[in-house]
Amino acid sequence: MVASTLSQFRSPWTRTIDLRAELRVAWAWLRRPRLTRRIVPTIREHLGAAPASTAYAFTLFVTWWTLRGVGGTVERRLIFSASTNLYNMRHNPVQVLVASAFWTDGGFPWSTIAGFLIVMAYAERWLGTGRWILLFATGHIGATLLTVTGISNAIDRGLIPHKVAVAADVGTSYGFSAVLAALAFRFRGVVRLAWAATILMVLGAALWIGPTFTDYGHLCAAVIGLLVGATATTFWRWLKRKASMRAETAQP
Known part of the structure; x- marks a missing residue:
């Protein structure tokens, strides 16, 4: 009865792993015979269990290929129309918040x-x-809004030129940073702290050395990811403790 009650409150946020044990399992898998025959089925299983990430990667390839097939003028127009710059966020916020996450600017x-x-x-x-x-959408949208707010305040104070309001700004990096930071809660103890601290230090150093609004957005996204992970982990552990206490109280 207690086990069935607690199973109702199982969440991935409370299912942590020991990194050293996982590395030992991975090393043992690599040392097993017929490695080359096992690679393709393993990759297929890995991607099949992550349909959204796989579809996202394919979409990025398609949009990149689309940009390569049009002229330079059309390419710049497409990128600008999907950019989460200050101008577009004031006129078409929902459209650019969605579209910007599916385009990349530059090479492959x-x-x-x-x-x-x-x-x-x-x-x-x-x-x-x-x-x-x-989680990905929260990081992407939250960091974008914080970045645009910072740009707006900086322009109003005359700290940056007005042309920044129409600068191209597309990509997946904000959402990626949020999920990457939240992955700290997949691990336990020192590894969790080291993972979170490393991400914050790397992104903080990038902002300190060559500060740009994109670097600011990356740091904001990482903080959002950590806050989401901490909140979700604390909430589900609290529910599990409550369920355990109620189940023990209900026992004769």
């Missing part, structure tokens, strides 16, 4: 696509597709 996004197929897919397998999408 090798690192971004690989990050989604490996890191984001792992996070999705841990959290589940719905929670992963919600």
